[in-house]
Amino acid sequence: MTADDSFGRLDDDDYPAYTMGRAAEMLGTTQGFLRAIGEHRLITPLRSPGGHRRYSRYQLRVAARARELVDQGTPIEAACRIVVLEDQLEEARRVNADPGRSAEQANPPAAA
Numbered sequence: 001m002t003a004d005d006s007f008g009r010l011d012d013d014d015y016p017a018y019t020m021g022r023a024a025e026m027l028g029t030t031q032g033f034l035r036a037i038g039e040h041r042l043i044t045p046l047r048s049p050g051g052h053r054r055y056s057r058y059q060l061r062v063a064a065r066a067r068e069l070v071d072q073g074t075p076i077e078a079a080c081r082i083v084v085l086e087d088q089l090e091e092a093r094r095v096n097a098d099p100g101r102s103a104e105q106a107n108p109p110a111a112a
Helices: 003-011 020-027 031-039 057-071 076-097 099-106
Strands: 053-055
Touching (some): 053 057
């Protein structure tokens, strides 16, 4: 991998660029919170070659939403479920906003 390849990943929302410590610091939470939402399968961090958890920007946004709900008094398992349902609802809205896309996915063209 060249330096140019590495810099290109900085814009990738799914690139696991953040260590657990840095992620917790950015979210203003504890590493235990990140482990807990992982145990509830809200996010699954990737692992570095040394086995350390690494988080992407997308995962940090998801974790931040869960933290917001927990801070409002929602139990962590319920917060994780709410975030999953919110994500599913957003995806359904995207699909419904483009009816042609959903029809193509349901009935892909036959191979020639």
